[in-house]
Amino acid sequence: MKYILLIILLVSHLFVLSQKYNFRYYGADEGLPQQSVLSILSDREGILHLGTQGGFSRFDGKKFTNLSQKDGLNSNHVTSIYQDIEGDFWLGHRYDAPTFVSGDSIKALTGGWSDSIRSSTWGITRCLDKMWFVTEKEGLFFYDINSDKVLPFKDDKLKDLTVTTLLTVDDRLYIGTNKGVFYRQDGALEKLTNSKIDNLKILSIKPDKSNKSILYFLTTNKLIKAEVSKNDLSSIEVVFSQNQTNLTSWKDFVVVDKNEFWIYSQEGAIHLKDSVSSTYTLKNGLGMNHVESMEVDREGNVWFGLFGQGLYQLLGEDFLQIDSSIGLIDDKVTGISAFKNEVWVTTEGGVSRIFYQTEKRVKIERIKNYTSRDKLIENEVFAVVNNSRGDFLLSSMNGVVYYDRGRDKFNQFSSSKYGLTTFNITVEIDDDDNIWLGSLGNGASKFRINEQGLPADVEIFNAKNGFFSDEIWKVFNDSKGRIWFGSNDQGLAKYEKGDFKYFGVEEGLTNERPGSITEDINGNIWLGTIGGGVFKYDGTSFVNYTSDDGIQADNPYFVAADDLGNIWIGSNRGVDRLNVDTEQIDFFGKSQGFKGVETNQNAFFKDNNGTMWFGTIDGVMQCFPQRIKPSKTPPLIFIEGVRIYLMKKELTEGVLLEYNENHITFDFNGIHYGSPDDVEFSFKLEGFDDVWSPVTKENAATYSNLPPGDYTFFVKAKNRSGVWSEPAEFSVRISPPFWETWWFQTFVFVALICIVFIVFRFRTRKLRKQRELLKKLVNQRTLELKEEKDKVELFNLKLSSQNELLAIKNKDITDSIRYAERIQNGMLPGDKEIAEILPQSFVLYLPRDIVSGDFYWCTKKDDITCFAAIDCTGHGVPGAFMSLIGNDLLNQVANNPELDNTGKLLATMHVKLKKYFLREGGTNVNDGMDMAICAIKPSNILEFSGAKRPLYLVRDNEVHIFKGDRYSIGESFEEDVAFTTNEISLVKGDMIYIFSDGYQDQFGGGNGKKFMVKQLRNLLIEISDKPLEKQKQILLDTFNNWKGTHEQVDDILIWGVRI
Template sequence: MKLFVPVLALLFVFLAGKANAQWDTLALRFRTLTIEDGLSQGMVTSIVQDKYGFMWFGTKDGLNRYDGYHFTVYRHDPADSTTVRDNYIYSLLVDRQGRLWVGTGIGLDLFDPMSEKFTHFSVERSEVERGFIQNIVEDHHGDLWLGCSTGLAKLTFSAPDSTVGPPGYTVKRFFSSGTGINIDSDGLLWGSEQWASSFTIKPDHEGFDQVDTLDLSGLQTTNDGLILYGVRSISNVVDDTLRDRHYVIEASRILERGGPDHQLKTLFQFSKGKGGINGNRATLDGEGRIWFGFYQGLFRFDPVHRKIQKLVARDPDLRLSALSAGLVFRDRSGLLWIGTRGYGVLIYDPKMERFHTVPGPGVHSLSPGNNGKVVVAANEVFVSVYDPAMREYSLSVPLGKFEELPVMHVISQWNMGTVQDRTGTFWLNYGGLVSYTVGDQAPVSHRAFDGLTEDVTKSSTVPIFLDGDSLIWFGSEGAFGRYDRRSSTYTWFPWPITSGITEGQFTNAIIRNRDGIFWIGTQRGLCGYDPRKATWWHFAHDTKDTSSLAVDMIYSLALDQKDENQIWAGTNGGGLARIDLRTGKVKRFNTKDGLPNDVVYGILNDFAGRLWLSTNIGICRFDPATNSFRNFDATYGLQSNEFNRYAYCALPDGALFFGGVKGFNYFNPKDIVDDSTASPIRITNIKLVNKVLDHREADSPLKAPAYLSQGMTIPMSDNMVTFEFASMEFSAPVEHRYQYKLDGFDKDWIMSGHERTAIYTNLDPGKYTFHVRGDNRDGIWDTQGTSFQLEVLPPWWRTWWFYSLCALALGGAVVLYLRRQRHHKQFLEKTVQERTSQLSTAKERAEQSERVKQQFLANMSHEIRTPMNAIVGMSNALRRDAPTDPSTRERYVDAIASSSENLLGIVNEILDLSKIEAGRLEMERVRFSPRTILTDVIAVMQYRAKEKGLELSFRVEDDVPEAVIGDPTRLQQVLMNLVGNAIKFTEKGSVEVCVEIAATVHVEDSRATGDMIGLRCIVTDSGIGIAPDRLARVFDEFMQAESDHTRRYGGSGLGLTICQRLVDMQGGTISVESEVGKGSVFTVNIPYALAAPQEQVLPTEAKPAKKQMSGLHILLVEDNKLNVMVAQVELRNAIPDVKIDVAENGQIALDKLQANTYDLILMDVQMPVMDGYEATRAIRALPSIKALTPILAMTANVLEHEVQQCMEAGMDGFVPKPFKQEELVEAIRRVLGLH
């Protein structure tokens, strides 16, 4: 012990010249609890948190328990000895067993949470010596040490772990005057006696407590010249277990004890005569900093860097509260509670410091400066630079310094962007480019106009993009601009669109990818510009395309870190957009997906591949990998919820900056880590029929407070139950969300949001379990939650004995009833089985039909997209490459033509089947040559066969007649389909077509009269063949031999169906024989009437069509510009000296017809203002000869009833789109009677 005394009698190191401490002032955001919130009184003397999570506050007028929303106040009742002994609460302690000890003005109490009663303990020698208990500590043995106004008392319990009744105890007294006591994590007690020396005590449970006096009032000097002070009045000890340090708080100093020699040294000393530290309630925060109250206010001391800060409230209304701070307590979640002397409780959440706030005026722009600093453009400031390392502005030039200069007299004095180049020069937007170097007498104008003669649309230079040491890129209303600092010259690149801006900024964001392509966010969408190729791109909102931008106004842009072919865009009202630059497709994200607000001012990438967005409701973190959002609002310490466009930037070290209407925030994303600690939930109140249950009442079903009760039983007459609950995390109580579920009643969890009550009515008798859980401040849910057992008793008529009587009375009736129902049940079961079988069969057929139709739709999509891809691709190639080589150009055009024909064929195939099924397809009966038909089919298919290396041959027997009567078009369609299929499904070998006379003819067509022959067409291939199980269904709709054939060979699955229907309609038959791997043989038999020999007629000399129709004056009525161009090209190529007028709709056509005379009107059907039907009827109603002008319908409406509608409207003819030149000429000749 003799050796230990000198160690404890340590000398406090104090540097000469540091006697008068200085500090910085830091404004923090506090939340308050006052008497208006339910606190019993404003002078808070002590704060603790119990094992259930509730906060307890001692005041001059009662003890308070707080659940985050409501206070429960305990006061002394002279008529009830189980209430707290005195209303003046000096100290509180939660011991290792979780018991709450209360030090009052006249003694010690122990609180029983089950009964909510207080047990009183006497510690004074006599009633006369009774005094207040200013602090309570528990040593490692479980004994209590009380610092009293009458000395120091030790309570040793005979059964320290007893939880039943008040424990027996003995009292040992030390000293006779006011004493304060504290304990460190090593179990050593530190204290001071009023007007006497300080001391330490090494406690012993058996009573051999070792007391060492520390009376070191004399001064000593160490070998290194430092002045040593003795401890005068120890008021608190704060432990830093992570650093193995103890901080001893004395009235005017903070001392550190640690290291292998356990020496004390002075870390900080206040100036002499400046009052004292209220160290009795000091605490350590999560960063190892000491918080304490001083007579001048609330302070925070960093013992590592020996830096002290005076903490003031950011809210001016709370400044006085912070100045009166008396004690600080840290709860289990890290929240700091500051008790004040008369102003209630201040609450501070250290997590709010994750977002560093620099308050100030509205910030217009932020950009990286030199040496890790940030350039800030704000209201009333010409230029400023913030140093995040020093957390202060290193430069601030007020706007008033230059605003009267001529250089500032421009169209706009609103600076929306400032950047700093590597030389330190600032470039600003003040109605154009303005530069400024620190030390200059005035800014230098580099504007592209003088305000009078030049285009004012070039007056804006926002935003500014620095490109090396020479170039500056920027956006203006009229063009994308580039300024060369070396030559002081501007180059303008006109936008690919018209800005249409009369005020405000046209451009909002400029970024550049690795390929040197600029992407510019504008008020009219996204523009891309490649300076090397002078090429523009543009993506905009399309009301008909949900995969386009939601809105055109783009505020911010960011490159996707994984794929530079994708760009992220923040929009004004359209949320966040991911734009695929290859396809132009846009993936939209908005508030429905979790975004806090659909106005996205800024977008920044972090090193983890996430996006950070600034909005009108705070900052949002978006993870593209999971498409998940995490939102942060002003309650997390942001400058406000509202941010500004242009006001965002990132530094090379990963720090992100966002500016808003009240300053700016900066942070490192790696520091924004969600707290995974679950927030415990407590049931705080239970109501029956809207009356709060009090467990202290005799008839209450609750036998303990709601948060300690396991359950209760209630009668059915009182089965309206309300549960109230609260989270024991207090950083932002109103932000917590809750879920609850009543087992036996609710099937799923009920999401109640921020609502803290659950109400159940009309519960049936039975046993239920109520579960409730909540999330913490960072949205992490407590999966365990809390539960409560509830039993609802049944009324007498729902008891077991009543049910037994009812069962006996009804037993006989039930037996008789069951016998009568047996036979009826058997009948019903049989009927149900039959109906079930029928329904099952119908369901299976319906499902099969649905699968087939779905496959058809997929096939059609593929088949249509394939030629469309070729058309679009070759068109783009022609437009982009403009090949000069005739063969290349011809190859491109041939590909477009071939694909167009394929696409038209698919559409016609679908229409044919539709006509067949509707019974509207009629067979022609004209003279034709079977040999000619087959020759034409082979000529068309020969190219496809050669492409696959197949041998395509045909044979027509000699006895096949030269001419027959029938429908040549449908025979050609059948053969084209069969030969096409044979080539498609044959990889190698040959395809052969044979036409012969059938041996027998089965005629089913009533129209067949006279001499008939049976024409047999046989198509043989060496292809893949057809499996036997699919052979019978090969002519069904949407069917192919195998599903993978659709993916491999394509096709709609309609070809053979159409062939069968066409053959059937002509009274013929079609059959197939096939073997897998060897090929297939399709045989078609169709009856035809023999054609009579045709007389030979000498040909007459006919005038060429072009000559007969030369000089026509045609009115072309068409609203589609591309269709107009096609029609004009074909007409001018087919008709010499033709004159063509164009009308965009029927009304314009009517006006032009009344003003001119036309030989022919080519009329589209579907047009705006006045369609083709209405226009035709109007023309026919004219009172002049012009009403007889020939009208030829030229439309894509090709169904029979649509053609009939054209005729009924008064049109003279019809040509379908798309058309070939010869079809158009033939139709014109028919209408004009030129045959």
């Protein structure tokens, strides 16, 4: 017996069901002071006010601003709320007198009030100069505003009757009782007569929104519409009666318009629209059945005040939820398909078959569930599809289940038995009734169902037989009969008329992992890729949409097309709606009514009515695209306060601020209850800003260091649909400091004139005295200057004769140096000699003075060519003398056959130079020379030795540096000094550079810095492939440009040789 019951529970659950509506809940955690919401009022501006057992609350969609008995209310139990024509609030309490709230002022009505009203106040209204109150036990009271008195209302016509409700329309007070309706006008009380309503208990009276002569009456079991004449009721019409619903204990109702009403009770709420009723209870999403209060706000949002369960907001009927709480076998939905009035839903725990009917609304009749215990190969089913006959295919890990509608029979096709692929996560039926399976790991398979209801003509498509991929996420049959395959690794494939065509990066599909495929109403193919966003293919090219364009995720779980030209994109956050034509993207998550939130891969279906069915991890979400309308109601916008230097100030419009109160923050708020988190703002400060600010969600704007002047702050808000409010504004004036006021500046101007006049008179008198004294001084100084002039003339005569003598001596010295120059030039190799010895070379030689401490030397002996660049200590005449000595020593040592390498040659020169400078007493001097010497030998071998000077070899635009030894020739070292001989293999086209340090040490450029060796090295690399004369000219021009107006600091010598 146990097993029979278990099978019945698992397989054949039949329910009378309704989908879950989408509610947003507000409770204590959100700031509601107490969970029982006894009254709700949407005030004249459209702001919600709530009465709870914890006080009076203002709610702006995000936060509750609460007042309680501690703040001055007569009681925390607020049973009724009324707003008068001045915008002030009257609060009715349980067992206490009312409270009057005007702005920030709270007045607990005491005295005669407490003596008169000691029970709960259920209704409040104002008629002319009187406030009227319905109480639970004391009956009807009124408060005369002119006399400031509260009195019970007594009239024999109300004797033995219980007053239940009040309403004021055009200075006429309507009074509902347990036996009909009365009205009071011009001080007289009369009964509205009509036999159909005379003896009914009236629970509530509400006016028609567009016709004041029509009233609606809620009785204990009927909602009645009637036309009011002077003293009777006519055209009585029963709009709704209790025998049409199972909800009793009616409490009150709300009029939306002449065709739409809400009735609420302790068993739930009834929505009546166009004569079709729907019930809202705990079963379909409401927090509890006991509805204590209701309101419909200016946007059309419906609010439910529950007894002990907080505040609920109905988020419309755009999305409805079907989950395990109403019979779905498992909440993790993997696939959906539909035929006529039944929807098949595959999940990780089995398959649910939903039977529903559609008249004016979609209503679920029952759900039947299937598992592996009776019909399925395994519980986890990946996908479902059906053909035009209503046969369904269910794909899973190890095969396919085929539901044959004609035979009402389930057939199991295991993969191993019939040769089908395994791990079949997608299934599709083409126009020829062929069935296609897509597998993650085994490619695709194709077969048909034969007359016996078994698989036939099985074909396998995988990498082994040339198919483009073994990893298939989605198979899709488009409106033209083409089959599309989305793979996990190889892009997209299209099967048409027996041929495959592939799409990848080369064709514009930059992400080759399309996991979902659909087709829009224009015939475009849409792909949801893994990591690359969404692609649209119009037959010629791909267009990509990513999170940068506004979609929620670059890893969409599905793409689905509706009948209105939208693409729905599922993600882990909800769904995006992308309009194909405008490319506008709207997001729907939990706050927008999509309670399932995270969708599942390829779990979607569009039925023949245009309804979208989305699979999520929390059941199925029905979506009705045609119901989703943009909100045309702009947000309410308020400037809530002004802060000066971040400190809140109570300021009035047009306030005058001091000049140093110029750091201003404007706090503002936009109220849109439908999507409170999507309200955005733009603002500007007229007098400071020229344009409106960029759109932002920040609700404060700060301006600092504002100059004195008049300013008006404007702020506007827009809702989720882009509808903007009219701007709110607040004006301030910042006064100038006293020193910038006209009166102070006038005073200063006059004072300055007076001061200038006084100073002028004083200075004039003083100047007269100084002029007389100066005259005396001038005469005295004139005499002294004459004496001094005579002395200077005598001195100048002597100085002139000395200058003539110096000029003669200077000319003699210059002539001697010029002669030394000719001697030095005669010592240096001439151009002809260099051309014979080193025809492919140039020498850049620029002495700092007339004669130079730098010199160059070359010789050729047998088949060895030697050349050197020498930098002697000092420059000018001392350097020139040193160069003569160096040249003489070079010629001596170069002819010594024992000196067979350049290192020995430098060592010998070092010894000879030390001996040359040896003086009596054995004292050495530190004069010497830096040298780079090269010897080119047969077979293109170059020997190089250097005394503090390097050699640069440039080959193929790359420099090779050979450094010299770290001591100079003739320095005060021991005589036994060894210099390194570097042997270098040369290649034709190599450039050899040896040089002194004068070029790199030259100051110049924009900042007066040294040229530096790095810059010289880069310059030599750059010019190395140019003709030699061109290289020399570039070096010369570069040097002169760098030096500019600076003096030359040293002698310049660069020798370049091309091999």
